[in-house]
Each structure stands twice: as C-alpha cells, then as structure tokens.
Amino acid sequence: MRVLEVTKVTPSSHSPKSAADFSLPLTFFDTFWFKLPPVERLFFYRLPDITHNFFNSEILPKLKTSLSHTLLHFLPLAGNLTWPSPDVAKPIIRYTPNDGVSFTVAESNGDFDRLSGNQTYEAHESHHLVPPLKVSDDTASIIALQVTLFLNKGFCIGITTHHTVLDGKSTAMFVKAWAHTCRQGEKGNSSSSLPIEYTPFFDRSVIKDPSGLDILYLNQWLAFTASSDPRSLKVPQNLGVVPQDLVRATFQLTRENIKKLREMVASKWDKSKPSIHLSTFVLTMAYTITCMVKARGGESDRNVFWGFAADYRSRLDPPLPENYFGNCVGSHGQVVRARDFMDDNGLNFAVEKLSDEIKDLEKGQVLEGAENKLSGVLDLLKESTGSVQLIGVAGSPRFNVYESNFGWGKPEKVEIVSIDRTGAISLAESADGSGGVEIGLALMKHEMETFASFFYSRV
Secondary structure (H helix, E strand, O other): OEEEEEEEEOOOOOOHHHHOOEEEEOOHHHHOOOOOOOEEEEEEEEOOOOOHHHHHHHHHHHHHHHHHHHHOOOHHHHOEEEOOOOOOOOOEEEEOOOOOEEEEEEEOOOOHHHHOOOOOEEHHHHHHHOOOOOEOOOEEEOEEEEEEEEOOOEEEEEEEEOOOOOOHHHHHHHHHHHHHHHHHHHHOOOOOOOOHHHOOEOOHHHOOOOOOHHHHHHHHHHHHOOOOOOOOOOOOOOOOOOOOOEEEEEEEEOHHHHHHHHHHHHHHOOOOOOOOOOOHHHHHHHHHHHHHHHHHOOOOOOEEEEEEEEEOOOOOOOOOOOOEOOOOEEEEEEEEEOHHHHOOOHHHHHHHHHHHHHHHHHOOOOOOOHHHHHHHHHHHHHOOOOOEEEEOEEEOHHHOHHHOOOOOOOOOEEEEOOHHHHOOEEEEEOOOOOOOEEEEEEEEHHHHHHHHHHHHHHO
C-alpha cells in the first residue's frame, strides 16, 4: 500500500460553531470502556471503472467537503480526549478551534474482491486499510479516517474510533450523517440541518450517576494498568495483540436459516420450562458461540465467557433519546463450561442462557449490580492467555450499516477489523436487505476450518 497524503479535516470555517470551544464530560458509560483498544471499521464501495482522475477530482473532494460540514454537527469527533492535570478527576472530551480529524489517502494493490468478500483471508491483510489513532499519555484522538483507492475496483473508507467516547450506535449515526451530507452535494453545506435520526444529542445531564460509577470504573482501570503512569491514555500493551496465523471470514444466516434454527430449538425445548426468547439475535449468537466452542475443542471443563453489550437508551428511567451521542450500552454475559456447548443439546443450552439475559433486560433495573460489572471483566482479562475462551459481540444488525451510501451506491461489504484483537464476533444486517445476518469472525486457521464445518452442517 502507498500512502498518498495525510491531512487534517476541520469543521467548516463558514459556521461560527467551529470558532467556539466545546467540551463534554465522561459518564460512567464512557469510563467503562476507558482502556479498551480502538474500534476499527471498513466500508468497501465497488466502482469497477474507478480511475485516478475520478478518485482525485470527484470522490476525495466530496468526501472531504462533506466531512467538514458534518463535523459541525459532531464537534467532539474533531477534538480530543484529554486529561488536563492530576487535579482533574477524570478525562474530558474537548474541541478547540482548528482541531480536526486525521484524514489519510492511500492506494492499495491488494485484492479488493477477496477483502470485500466473505471467503477466508489472512487477518493482517486488512490492517493497513484502517488508520491509527494518535494517542499520548494525556491526549488521544477520538476518530481517524482513511480512504484507500483500489484502481479499477473501488475504494474503502477505514474508520478508527476511541471506545471511551462513542459506542457502535453513535459511530453508525456519524457515518450515515456524513454519507447523507455527501449525497446532498452543494445542498449539504455548513448551514444545512441533518435529519433528526442523524442529529446527535449531547446533553450529558440526562445520565444520572448518584453513586459515582464514573470514578469507580476509572479507578478500576487505573489499578488494572501495569504502567509507570496509570493515568496514561495509552492502551495497555497486553490488550489488543493479534495472534499469528489468524484468518478472517464472514458467514451468513439467511431468514430461512434462522427460521430453521428456531424450529430446531423449539422442537427440543422442555415444555415444562418457562418460554424462551427466540429472537434473531439470540439464535444467531447462540449458534455462533456453540460452533466456536466446538471448533476450539480442548478440555471440556475449560471456561468460556460469552458476552454482549445491550443498548440502554430506551431502557433507562427516564429513557434517553435514540440519537444520544456517546456510550450508552451495558455489558451482559456469563462464564460457563465448554462441555455445556459440546453435546447435542449445546445449541439449546446457549439459547436458554441468552434468553434469560434478554428477559432480565426487559424487566428494567438494568443498572442493578453495575458496580461489579467492570471488575468482573477485568478479572477475566487478567487470567492467563488461552485459559478462558472470550467471545463478545461487536456491531449489530440494527445499526443498518449498509445504508451508508455516500452517493456511489451502498457498501459492498462492511467489516469490523478490530475483532481480531478482542475475540469478538461482528454482526451486521445482510448486505442484500433480505433480513439475514452477517457474522464476521477472526480465528486461527485450523479453528476457522473446523468452525465452518460445524456452521454449515446444520443450516
């Protein structure tokens, strides 16, 4: 890959908004994710006749101009996460005039068809398509962007975000707002408003924290960090390490596959037990986890942690606006034994556990026991490498990432690159809009082959 330029895109100077300081405090929803590695996404767009001239004269100017206008609505993204001094209890999000987003332009001779397809390829092949976040001990960029040309094939947009500042729903909202502005062309100028669903809501006073969870989580992260400067904003080196021989692949469950799984689980369900929640999410995650645990093999009494982040916007009392910008998700999951997934009843076991978690969510009181949630996650991270199989979830079919049309068509493929550092699976709606689910995985090569055999054996 060849880097052509690295520039900074600032909020449009044609609006007085860009000339004023803007800051936001971190809530406990933010400090929960304080030291986790950045989230990296790729959006591939197929343009078979794309040339250098079209890329440089049409695509790049429109992307940069529309980004500049969009940042007026998302000023925190142009700023930084900063911890001004030891006297300040926690970091803050701060934008000052002339702050901006790092914007890298590159050209790749990689295989666009393979990288934007579903087949297996080596994980490191996509790493050069996402830009790094600039991070020091006391300042961290919030977002970085990269646009990479694949001559006569298309281009991709790489987005790296700091999880302390925004969750997946907020990231998807920003990308769709940028795409909307780009499609508007000259209409999408600095004075234009965004549709309400793309207009961020920044008021942090709606997050109530009477017990001081924000500082509790922050202190737990500082105690976890083995560093001479525990207040450093840098991610610990023991987190986010990509193993050798890691490969990526995408699997799909169609609407018909999901219906088949639902019938399969229901037919084996013990009718004397309470009813179960057989949503698309529960079935997709349960089936994927079951196949992953079987593919790993090993001792049957080894521990497996599975977890997911639930959106709390509509579940708080009072509920938050759907366009609340920041983090507003809570971690849910359990540690179980691998053997529970390995027999013929493994899928039903996984469905039951997930169903119980979803039912508890629907009961309300989602913050009950919140003071213990992060410490439990950190305890798992402290365990020796490989002793616990960690399976999380990144993304969601509800984010509708395939609606991110900048004016050159819907994405060919959307990928979450950072799952190869976290052990998570990625979820998105089917690109063809048919109601299915795309499942992204990053596994050791031999595990991926075994996973595929289990996955396709029942659907």
